Amino acid sequence: MVPHDTALGHAVPLHTSGGGLVPRGTRVQVFDSIFEVFLLLGTLVGIVVVGYMGLKAYQYRRGADHDDGDVSRPVLGELPRGSEGGGKLFVSFGMSAIIVVSLISWTYLTLLYVEDPGQSAADPEALEVEVIGGQFSWTYVYPNGHQTNVLRAPADTDVHLTVTSRDVFHNYGIPELRVKSDAIPGQTTDTWFVAEEPGTYTAHCYELCGSGHSFMDGEVIIMEPAAFDEWYANTAASDDGTTGNASNASVSLAPGRLVAATGVGA
Template sequence: MVPFATVRGHGTVLHTGGGGLVPRGTRVQVFDSIFEVFLALGTLVGVVVLGYMVVKAYQYRAAADHDDGDVSRPVLGELPRGSEGGGKLFVSFGMSAIIVVSLVAWTYLTLLYVEDPGRSAADPDAIEVEVIGAQFSWTFVYPNGHRTNVLRAPAGTDVHLSVTSRDVFHNFGVPGLRVKSDAIPGQTTETWFVADEPGTYAAHCYELCGSGHSFMDTEVVIMEPDDYEAWYANTSASDGSTNASAANASGSDGPARLAATAGGVGA
């Protein structure tokens, strides 16, 4: 576990999805692609099922001008005549199974990309921030030791988050950026995001953590890269520590010790 890291640059590394089978890009782009695929397939299946139902309802309708000899009506407890011994049923179940299994496999491969903690960690231009949850607030620790209750990051840049807690279970989530990660005492979970453009997003705790759970909110401010560079250049460790002293706090209980001994939180 490495809760702190040195700054490795703030370059633009926004990736857009290519023409491959598994979508690539920001978390928002990937989850939008998943939604569109499920929506398209769901609509297609609905049209086919409802269309087949309407055709059969018309075929077996009861009307004065309808000749029962034209169709073989199904009999309860028997396979419909003309169904080729259940062949149509077998084909429909087989096709359904292939579609469902393919969709599950495709979604799994897509989520492997989204949940890969090494995606941003291996990027030399990624920004690394530690997220510490505590009843009932969030603290963000930057590589230079600066601590703040508002997460700031540049647009179009990979942001790698190391999420932990110093008391009970929490869950850090930013719905607008499709980010969600557990905050567990004594452990660190990794996640990442890329914001397409500047703006302010709401972050919440999604794990019931006590009486103040509903108030455990904060802001994620996405800035222009130049503005972020200027802001970051004017920050420093809130307790006067350096990257070296912050790194010495790493370990199984490093985040908790550092959070407990911090002198204050900046803006």
């Protein structure tokens, strides 16, 4: 059982950072680790390439104080002398292949962790919220049936989102929390996040969905766990007055998930 101490049962997140080869933690931590690795390797490779290019430019420079006999210049159609029959070329290509394949494999394993909805589903006390896209707004349905256009969630808690659409293709994303998931009519996709600190963020639609696509934003408020519990205790299994009529469509999720009827107007 995951430790908890609040009314809704906010869990100590399962996404804790570890010292393994593949980074663990919140989505923000994982994507920051990927960025740092690519930045470091890119910088090292750039230094080596530019340094080697500068060395060769210096060796083969042309000037009054430079003797052409000092170096052996390459001849068109011949392998450069001192290349050991192409050995240097083989080593450089081999090292490049090892670096590229290792980087691709490491990134793939890291993204498998990030995109696995089971990471949050494995936590029985994670907060589950259904996200429904519609032209041109987002609707959130909580486990008690409460519907709202503003996503509220406690800080430092696993939040599991089940995303779908009532009309056309949308794509739900919270860039600051590194969340992005397709919203497809008749289907559901799963994603998760852990916000470490309270704050206010903005959810966007990243799929061109009509004339109001550019305005399809939604507020995301991360609250202190105690403040969230107080807010959640005062919600009812009904619309909060901002989502319109909730009787037009029915969305059924997988077994064990929230099953809610909703049909919010634009």
